[in-house]
Amino acid sequence: MRHSFLWSLLPDNKKELTGHKLIEAMPPPAQVILPLSMYAGFACFPVVSVGCHVSMGQIIAEPRDELSALMHSSVSGTVTEIKPCPHPNGGLSESIVIQNDFADTVAPQITYSYDANLLSEDELIDIIKYAGIAGLDETAYPAHHKISSASGKADTLIINAAQSEPYITSDDALAKKHPEKVIGGLRILMRLLHVTKTYIAVPRDRHDTVSALSGLLGSKHGIEISRLNTQFPHGAEKPLIQSVTGRQVPPGGSALDVKCVVFDITAAAAIYDGVYTGMPLIERVVTVAGSAVAEPKNLLCRIGTPLGELINAAGGFSAEPYKILAGGPMTGVAQAELSAPVIKTTAGITALSLADKPKEKAQKCIRCGRCVSACPMKLMPAYIHMYLQNGSFSALSRLNAQDCIECGRCAYVCPGRISLMDSVKAAKELIEPAAKSREALTV
Amino acid sequence: MKLEVSSAPHLRAADDIRSIMLDVIISLLPSLVASVYFFGARAIAVILISVIFCVLFEFLFSLIAKRENTINDLSAVVTGMLLAFCLPASVPYWAPVAGAALAIIVVKQLFGGIGRNFLNPALTACILLIPILASKWTLPTYRLSVFAPAADTVTSATPLEYMKAGRLPDAGVLDALLGNVGGCLGETSAILLLLGGIYLLIRKVIKPTIPASFLGTVALLAFVFPRGNANFVWAAYNLCSGSVMLGAIFMATDYTTSPITVKGQLIFGIGCGLITMLIRYFGFYPEGVAFAILIMNAFVRLIDKLVRPKRFGTAKREIAIRH
Numbered sequence: 001m002r003h004s005f006l007w008s009l010l011p012d013n014k015k016e017l018t019g020h021k022l023i024e025a026m027p028p029p030a031q032v033i034l035p036l037s038m039y040a041g042f043a044c045f046p047v048v049s050v051g052c053h054v055s056m057g058q059i060i061a062e063p064r065d066e067l068s069a070l071m072h073s074s075v076s077g078t079v080t081e082i083k084p085c086p087h088p089n090g091g092l093s094e095s096i097v098i099q100n101d102f103a104d105t106v107a108p109q110i111t112y113s114y115d116a117n118l119l120s121e122d123e124l125i126d127i128i129k130y131a132g133i134a135g136l137d138e139t140a141y142p143a144h145h146k147i148s149s150a151s152g153k154a155d156t157l158i159i160n161a162a163q164s165e166p167y168i169t170s171d172d173a174l175a176k177k178h179p180e181k182v183i184g185g186l187r188i189l190m191r192l193l194h195v196t197k198t199y200i201a202v203p204r205d206r207h208d209t210v211s212a213l214s215g216l217l218g219s220k221h222g223i224e225i226s227r228l229n230t231q232f233p234h235g236a237e238k239p240l241i242q243s244v245t246g247r248q249v250p251p252g253g254s255a256l257d258v259k260c261v262v263f264d265i266t267a268a269a270a271i272y273d274g275v276y277t278g279m280p281l282i283e284r285v286v287t288v289a290g291s292a293v294a295e296p297k298n299l300l301c302r303i304g305t306p307l308g309e310l311i312n313a314a315g316g317f318s319a320e321p322y323k324i325l326a327g328g329p330m331t332g333v334a335q336a337e338l339s340a341p342v343i344k345t346t347a348g349i350t351a352l353s354l355a356d357k358p359k360e361k362a363q364k365c366i367r368c369g370r371c372v373s374a375c376p377m378k379l380m381p382a383y384i385h386m387y388l389q390n391g392s393f394s395a396l397s398r399l400n401a402q403d404c405i406e407c408g409r410c411a412y413v414c415p416g417r418i419s420l421m422d423s424v425k426a427a428k429e430l431i432e433p434a435a436k437s438r439e440a441l442t443v
Numbered sequence: 444m445k446l447e448v449s450s451a452p453h454l455r456a457a458d459d460i461r462s463i464m465l466d467v468i469i470s471l472l473p474s475l476v477a478s479v480y481f482f483g484a485r486a487i488a489v490i491l492i493s494v495i496f497c498v499l500f501e502f503l504f505s506l507i508a509k510r511e512n513t514i515n516d517l518s519a520v521v522t523g524m525l526l527a528f529c530l531p532a533s534v535p536y537w538a539p540v541a542g543a544a545l546a547i548i549v550v551k552q553l554f555g556g557i558g559r560n561f562l563n564p565a566l567t568a569c570i571l572l573i574p575i576l577a578s579k580w581t582l583p584t585y586r587l588s589v590f591a592p593a594a595d596t597v598t599s600a601t602p603l604e605y606m607k608a609g610r611l612p613d614a615g616v617l618d619a620l621l622g623n624v625g626g627c628l629g630e631t632s633a634i635l636l637l638l639g640g641i642y643l644l645i646r647k648v649i650k651p652t653i654p655a656s657f658l659g660t661v662a663l664l665a666f667v668f669p670r671g672n673a674n675f676v677w678a679a680y681n682l683c684s685g686s687v688m689l690g691a692i693f694m695a696t697d698y699t700t701s702p703i704t705v706k707g708q709l710i711f712g713i714g715c716g717l718i719t720m721l722i723r724y725f726g727f728y729p730e731g732v733a734f735a736i737l738i739m740n741a742f743v744r745l746i747d748k749l750v751r752p753k754r755f756g757t758a759k760r761e762i763a764i765r766h
Contacts, residue, residue, distance in 0.1 A: 009456040009647065166454070238755070250756040323447050334448040350453075357447075358455040362511065366460060366558040369703040373650075378752035382703060400754055408452030415459045416558070422450055 009370070009413045011232055011330060014166040017289050017296040023173050025300045026313045028100055032074050032304030033085045033341040034060065035095040039140045041067025046096055052079045055107040057280050060096055069142040070132045073098055074282035074302035076105035086340040088307070088326035089333050095341075098304070110278040116188050124192055124275065131274030132281050132344075136266040140345050143267060147192050154261045157195040158244055159186055161202045161209060161265050162228055162235030165328025167289040168348035171265035172209050173298040174285050178269060179212045185268030186223070188275060193261055199226040199244050203234065232330065233407035237262050239376045251403050266347070286346055288314035290329075292321035292353035301342055307349055308338030319353035329356075330408040364416040371410035371420055377403045381410040385423040393430065401427035460557070464517035466646045470639035471524050471693070477622050477632040482532035483586030486628050489530060489539055494523030496543035504552045518557050522546050522564050528629020528689060529569035529733070533583045538576060542568040562740050563700050566690075566733050583625060601625040602684040603729040609670045612684070616676065619683035629693075630686040640692035649696045652708040653715075657691035658682060660716025668724070687719060690732035700740040707743075707750040714739045 037043040044061035048054055054073040061071035077100045087093035116124065129144035159182070163171040175182050190198055202210050204227045217223055226244045228234045238249045240262065247258040255262055263271075270281045282303055289296035294315030301310060307326065311317070325332030326340065329350050342349075371381040380399060387396040401424050410420040478486045501519040505512040513519075526542050546568035554560045573580055602612035602624050614624045622632025629636070643649045665681035666674045682688070695701060695715050702708050715735045722731025 009458065011452075011454055011456075248756045248758055251754060253756065321444065321446065323449075323453055325453060329454040330452045332451060332453065334446070334450070334453065336446060336448050352453060356454060359459075364460065364556075364558050366698050367703055368463070368698040372703050372752070377755045380703060380747075380751065383747070399751075403755055406451075412452050412454060413456050413458075415456075415463055417455065417459065419450065421452060425450075 009374075011166050011409075011412055013230065014289070015169050015172075017167060018169045018287050018298055019172065021173070021297050023177050023285055023298045023300050024313075026302075026305070026310065028075055028102065028104070028302050029305045029309050030100055031080075031306070032098050032100065032302060033095045033306065033339075034071060034074070034098065034304045035085065035087050035093045035341065035343060036061055036071070037087070037093050038071060038343050038345075039063070039068040039134055039142060041065040041142075043094060044068055044071050046082055048079050048096070050079055050082060053077070054079060054098060055105045057110045057282060058107040060098075063142075066145055067142065069134055069144070070130065070280070071096075072107075072132055072280040072282055074304050075100040076103050077101040086337070088335065088340040088343060088346060106279075110280075114275050114278065116184070116191075116275050119275070121192055124188060127275050127278075128271055130280065131270070133267055133270045133274055134281075134344055135262075136264055136270070136284065136344055136347070140343075143263070143271065146261065146263075147189070150193055150256055150261045152194065153256055154193055154259050155196045156245055156260045157186075157189055157193055157198045158226075158240065158260060158262045159189075159198070159200045159265065159268055160235055160237075160240055160262050161200055161206070161213075162240060163264075163347065164203075164230070164232045164235035165330055165332075165348065166232070167296075167350050168287045168328045169289075170285040170287045170298055170347045172206060173287075174269055175209050175265050176212045179216050181269035181272040182213060182265055183216045184276065185263075185270070185272035188271055189261075189263060189268065190222075195261070198223045200224075201226045201228055201240055201244050203228050203230045205230055232409065233376060233405070236376070236405050236407055238405055251400065281344060284342070284344065284346070286310060286342055287348035288351075289348065290321075290325075290351040290353075291356055292317050292319045292351040294318040303344055304341045306339050306341055307335065310342065310349055311338065311351060317351065319355070321351040322354045322357050323352045325350040325352070330412065331406060358417060361417065363418045365414075365418055366416050368415060370413040370415065374409040374413045376407060376409070377405055379404060379410075379424070381420040381424055382418075384427050385418055385420055388423050388427055388430075396427055397431055399427070402432050404428060460516045460518065463648055464521050466643060466648045467521050467693070468517065468524065470642040470648075471521075471528070471629075473635040473638055474528070474629055474632055474689075475524070477635050478528070478532070478628040481586065481622055481631055482583060482628065484589045485587040486532045488536070488589045489532060489534060489628065490524065490527040492536060493527035493530075493539035493543055494520055496540050497523035497526065497547050500543055500547040501552065504548055508552070510552075510556070513557060516557065519547060522551070525565035525629070525693060526568055528693075529565060529627055529686070530572070531580065531583060531627050532587050534572075534576060534580070538572055541575070542572050545571050558699050560699055561744065562737055563694055563697050566694055566737055570733055570737065601729075602680065603723075606670075606680060606684065607723070607729040609672075611672055611676065612680065616679045616683060619680060624684070626684075627686065629689045633683040633688045636688040636692055640688075643692070643696075649692075650705065650708065652705055653696050653701060653712040654691045656709050656712025657695055657715045657719075658687065660713045661687055661691075661719055664716065664720040668720075670724070681720075681723070685723075685730045686732045690719075690736055691715070694732075695736050695739075700743055702743055702746045702750065704747070704750050704752055706752075707746040710746055710750065711739050711743065714742070 042064045046061045048060045055076045058073050060073050077098050080099045081097040084092035085095040133143040134140040241260050324335045404424045497519040546564035550564040550567045551560050605612040620633045662678045665678040669677040718735035719731040
């Protein structure tokens with residue numbers, strides 16, 4: 001990476017817990033909970049009602065705006081309730097609850113598979129739109145919208161295999177087990193985006209992932225494997241683009257401002273599945289790991305599976321968990337209980353034991369500057385914190401807190417144990433209040 | 444099953460304030476042993492008094508001011524050791540006590556405690572003690588027992604005093620490097636101070652920026668303006684004599700009183716080196732390190748305001764095209 005993190009501490013990878021394990025398919029749950037706000041835009045509105053029978057892959061909700069997409073049932077069964085249920089990002093959110101009849105009846109329209117080469121670009125985009133595929137890293141930005149808005153403006157496609165969160169190896173496991181899906185999805189994207197250069201960004205130490213993928217690429221392909229230094233958060237979009245292409249996304253901008261499009265491995269594989277099997281995105285690989293999990297593993301599970309069932313499938317707890325996170329330990333969301341479901345952006349579930357609990361509680365800034373070294377976006381978290389505490393808001397506004405990508409490295413390295421992420425997030429809110437709430441609308 | 448719900452990130456690096464302070468203490472131990480070797484048992488008495496009273500004053504202040512007791516973070520111990528290193532072995536025993544009070548109560552706690560002081564506590568206390576001690580400030584060149592009376596020693600001129608007059612000192616460069624010269628407790632053995640510095644670099648407690656720019660500026664200026672002596676030898680003497688090693692590695696790198704960005708630290712280090720040499724050449728005192736560091740300390744808040752990392756996405760040489 002361009003900027004040196006030499007003097008900053010990095011979280012342990014911990015990928016060795018699940019890195020070498022193959023994906024296990026989890027038996028489908030008795031009940032799935034599908035939150036209506038699963039995408040970057042407004043909550044979808046349901047097109048089924050309580051009592052309806054649904055098949056696997058059937059459309060159950062439709063988007064209200066461009067930044068959302070279709071939602072499908074991940075099991076066949078009956079809609080039992082449409083009510084607020086726990087959401088993995090916190091709080092309650094209107095969801096469709098479906099009781100599984102375990103028949104796995106596939107929806108009638110999903111019966112045949114396509115060959116991508118026989119389809120036109122518009123048809124491909126339609127299929128991707130129908131399949132409800134979104135960026136499966138954090139923001140669930142619908143794939144078809146990303147592709148249409150990037151068409152003609154992007155010259156570089158980056159497939160993100162970095163997945164920098166500690167413990168989580170779901171993208172890696174998928175790439176090693178089904179490299180043909182990843183490469184197939186990649187080729188479809190290359191065709192739709194008309195890019196001149198394509199990269200697969202893989203961390204330097206994942207040799208088996210690289211060999212699995214490059215084995216399928218052949219010799220002349222225009223696809224370059226870009227090796228990244230494993231420095232969290234190398235998988236976040238802005239640092240990733242800088243590592244791979246050297247371009248820096250301007251403040252307040254997006255990847256498209258530097259003519260790049262980024263898709264993660266799971267989304268690329270889902271695009272392949274959507275086109276070649278007709279099946280929309282109804283299942284994904286989730287890494288269940290952490291110091292409190294008995295048998296850490298990668299599980300292929302249905303979207304909507306409650307978190308507790310995944311932990312049971314991973315052998316339950318080996319130690320008393322003090323925190324359970326939807327996501328990884330750096331950016332994941334702490335759960336109050338285990339009934340929230342897996343959604344499309346859930347790459348992992350991490351259960352931390354008391355051994356991982358930070359011991360020092362007092363918060364003191366000693367101005368050591370580790371947060372400044374650690375920040376990938378060149379911010380000064382210590383000063384943001386100080387000005388926030390002092391109420392010096394005009395000085396605060398000059399510190400560019402809105403550039404923060406919320407990776408959490410500042411708080412990780414702080415020896416004074418200051419909740420720097422909270423301070424920077426609060427500063428962001430002061431400078432640029434959230435434009436709209438995703439949960440806002442009712443039917 | 445009771446789950447904690449708090450915000451990301453959920454892991455923390457193992458380093459905390461206490462472990463960092465412990466690393467600094469460890470890095471100072473070789474020099475501590477050397478000071479006892481060169482100056483005798485009185486050295487250890489001065490050091491112990493300094494450390495004990497620093498911790499005591501911090502504890503007492505927290506009681507009286509009804510603030511949280513912070514002696515467990517070991518920062519008072521570090522201040523005590525550094526304060527002792529600034530003093531000669533021949534000081535009267537009330538000097539480290541007074542120094543501890545000045546450093547901990549006045550400079551550190553009255554300004555808000557750890558992380559809030561704007562001057563280096565140990566250095567400020569030392570500077571304040573010099574005029575108070577006045578004629579009792581002598582720099583012994585041999586070992587003193589614990590019961591030796593203060594300042595009852597006859598000393599020969601230290602290397603710095605020779606250099607003030609523009610001459611090369613009697614003692615060889617090797618003596619200055621190893622510590623076989625007169626001086627304050629912590630300033631004699633340059634090589635052991637360097638060793639401590641390397642330990643701190645390996646443990647990622649300090650970045651090399653400040654020591655390198657400070658020492659580099661001193662070396663460069665000494666080399667370019669050798670006052671009639673051989674360039675290399677003069678530069679070597681300037682680096683190994685006096686408290687420039689102690690200052691560059693342990694005092695100037697104090698987190699609270701140095702800039703938070705690398706560019707800022709470079710400016711800070713160069714400024715310290717420059718002022719040190721100005722005082723050594725043109726000032727009243729033979730040693731300028733303490734004053735140089737304190738003067739630059741006063742500029743740190745300004746440096747941090749003016750020197751910011753370049754905003755991500757604003758670099759001119761990158762391709763950043765808006766459509």
